[in-house]
Amino acid sequence: MDKDKLDELEVDIDKCMHCGACVGSCPQNAITLREVLIEFGDNCTLCKRCIKACPVGAITLLEDD
Amino acid sequence: MKRDYDVVVVGAGPAGSMTAKWAAKKGANVLMIEKRQEIGSPVRCGEGISKAWHDSVGLKLDKKSVAWEVKGAKLVSPNGSTFYLSEKMAGDEVGIVIDRVFFDKLLARDAIKAGSDLQLKASATKLLKSGNKVVGVRVRSMEGTRDITCGCVVGADGFESQVGRWAGIDTSLAPRDITSCFQYRLTNIDQDFDYCEFVLGSKAPGGYIWIFPKNKDTANVGIGMQLTKLSQPADVKKYLDKFIQGDPRLRKGRPLELVSGAVSVCAPIEKTIGDGILLVGDAARMIDPITGGGISNSCKAAKVAGEVLAKATKENDFSERSLTRYENGWRDILENQLYRNWLAKEKLVTLSDETFDKVIATLNEVGVDKMSTFAILKAVKTRYPELVKEFEEFL
Numbered sequence: 001m002d003k004d005k006l007d008e009l010e011v012d013i014d015k016c017m018h019c020g021a022c023v024g025s026c027p028q029n030a031i032t033l034r035e036v037l038i039e040f041g042d043n044c045t046l047c048k049r050c051i052k053a054c055p056v057g058a059i060t061l062l063e064d065d
Numbered sequence: 066m067k068r069d070y071d072v073v074v075v076g077a078g079p080a081g082s083m084t085a086k087w088a089a090k091k092g093a094n095v096l097m098i099e100k101r102q103e104i105g106s107p108v109r110c111g112e113g114i115s116k117a118w119h120d121s122v123g124l125k126l127d128k129k130s131v132a133w134e135v136k137g138a139k140l141v142s143p144n145g146s147t148f149y150l151s152e153k154m155a156g157d158e159v160g161i162v163i164d165r166v167f168f169d170k171l172l173a174r175d176a177i178k179a180g181s182d183l184q185l186k187a188s189a190t191k192l193l194k195s196g197n198k199v200v201g202v203r204v205r206s207m208e209g210t211r212d213i214t215c216g217c218v219v220g221a222d223g224f225e226s227q228v229g230r231w232a233g234i235d236t237s238l239a240p241r242d243i244t245s246c247f248q249y250r251l252t253n254i255d256q257d258f259d260y261c262e263f264v265l266g267s268k269a270p271g272g273y274i275w276i277f278p279k280n281k282d283t284a285n286v287g288i289g290m291q292l293t294k295l296s297q298p299a300d301v302k303k304y305l306d307k308f309i310q311g312d313p314r315l316r317k318g319r320p321l322e323l324v325s326g327a328v329s330v331c332a333p334i335e336k337t338i339g340d341g342i343l344l345v346g347d348a349a350r351m352i353d354p355i356t357g358g359g360i361s362n363s364c365k366a367a368k369v370a371g372e373v374l375a376k377a378t379k380e381n382d383f384s385e386r387s388l389t390r391y392e393n394g395w396r397d398i399l400e401n402q403l404y405r406n407w408l409a410k411e412k413l414v415t416l417s418d419e420t421f422d423k424v425i426a427t428l429n430e431v432g433v434d435k436m437s438t439f440a441i442l443k444a445v446k447t448r449y450p451e452l453v454k455e456f457e458e459f460l
């Protein structure tokens with residue numbers, strides 16, 4: 001897993017509701033929700049499922065912009 | 066070696082509290098840990114439940130937990146026609162609209178009264194293992210990080226379902242089995258406050274929109290959509306906003322609360338136990354795949370879990386073999402229905418607006434009083450022979 005790529009998953013804290021929809025949807029169990037902070041682990045494969053699962057569109061892959 | 070607790074329950078939602086209550090009541094030494102700072106808040110739920118199952122799990126609602134009572138469900142087809150279902154016929158999510166902020170606290174109080182301990186703002190961060198056996202949990206809290214040993218860890222951590230995955234139990238979901246949700250508690254609206262409303266069809270692809278009254282002018286207005294039907298980020302919220310703008314009853318409403326979240330809509334998972342580990346509620350993917358409701362199933366399975374854990378404590382045996390009694394017990398109650406409803410969901414998500422319209426029209430023709438499967442089928446067959454084929458496999 002390319003560590004640099006991982007920095008490209010970003011959560012917009014103005015949008016995030018801390019609901020855990022991304023956590024439970026991640027097939028790698030790579031996301032940690034620490035009440036007000038979302039962390040992506042290095043087992044993330046950049047499959048982008050969490051981006052889809054997020055009801056408010058808070059997660060972006062900077063590469064995509 | 067002496068353990069700190071017989072059972073540590075991770076997550077104090079309905080599943081966790083109900084498990085803790087039944088385990089503690091029958092003699093186990095139980096600790097619940099909850100990462101939030103307040104039980105039941107923030108709310109992540111439409112708050113619709115029925116009354117039918119409370120006795121079976123020893124649940125007595127208090128006044129504060131009940132926000133509103135309804136007579137039944139109102140199904141709205143894409144062309145706007147409606148079909149009313151009485152409370153009795155409407156399943157496990159219709160009858161009462163609760164207040165989860167109080168409801169979850171009531172369940173936690175019951176657990177504490179039964180003898181369980183509870184710590185808030187305490188997150189499980191990993192499992193302690195001896196070989197493949199789970200022997201405890203690492204907890205981060207105000208007191209710092211500490212390792213707590215126990216006979217069994219209960220994963221009651223809701224949709225996130227991380228505890229089970231740390232133990233090697235596969236709770237990951239296929240995209241078609243994930244429903245992403247958004248909800249407003251809207252006030253200043255007009256509504257049919259005697260009914261919980263379900264709006265079907267392409268207004269919420271692969272899911273539905275719900276309007277569950279909290280009082281005369283306030284309701285939980287939410288949407289759930291299948292992950293595979295989403296194309297743009299935040300689609301879920303956009304579909305709901307569009308629906309609200311298009312409905313004159315709701316357009317003037319303003320939100321008192323925003324809710325986002327997700328539910329599983331999958332077939333029963335293969336396994337919910339291991340040596341020293343047991344999963345319950347949303348963490349065990351026990352949500353009804355048609356309605357997306359999970360409170361009743363969580364509570365039903367949790368009672369079985371608590372009772373089995375109390376027995377395991379007495380026998381001092383938390384092996385997978387011992388916990389098989391839970392695996393079999395909850396499956397006896399829930400598995401068939403979960404599987405059947407998953408199949409039905411797989412079908413429902415493929416139906417066109419036209420088909421929904423026809424089904425609702427037929428239901429109206431048959432009438433509620435004669436709502437036997439056979440009567441419906443017969444009526445559908447007379448009007449729309451081509452439709453019967455679509456449903457035959459479920460009848």
Ligand SMILES: Cc1cc2nc3c(=O)[nH]c(=O)nc-3n(C[C@H](O)[C@H](O)[C@H](O)COP(=O)(O)OP(=O)(O)OC[C@H]3O[C@@H](n4cnc5c(N)ncnc54)[C@H](O)[C@@H]3O)c2cc1C
Pocket residue numbers: 075076077078079080081098099100101105109110111112113114158187188189190221222223224225246247248287324325326327328345346347348352357358359360361363
């Ligand atoms: C938008 C929406 C609407 C819904 N509407 C309905 C409805 O109308 N009717 C219905 O019956 N069901 C509904 N559901 C489903 C219902 O909310 C769940 O089935 C129910 O909450 C399941 O209870 P639970 O105890 O399994 O999980 P939860 O209630 O999710 O509780 C899990 C708890 O675990 C805690 N936790 C998680 N990880 C950790 C950790 N690492 N350490 C410590 N604590 C942790 C969480 O903070 C949480 O408090 C809805 C769900 C959503 C998202």
Ligand code: SF4
Pocket residue numbers: 025026027028029030031040043044045046047048049050051
């Ligand atoms: S991109 Fe995929 S693997 Fe990475 S955190 Fe999101 S869901 Fe998990």
Ligand code: SF4
Pocket residue numbers: 011015016017018019020021022023033038053054055056057058059325
């Ligand atoms: S799904 Fe979106 S809103 Fe929910 S916790 Fe993840 S990033 Fe935040």
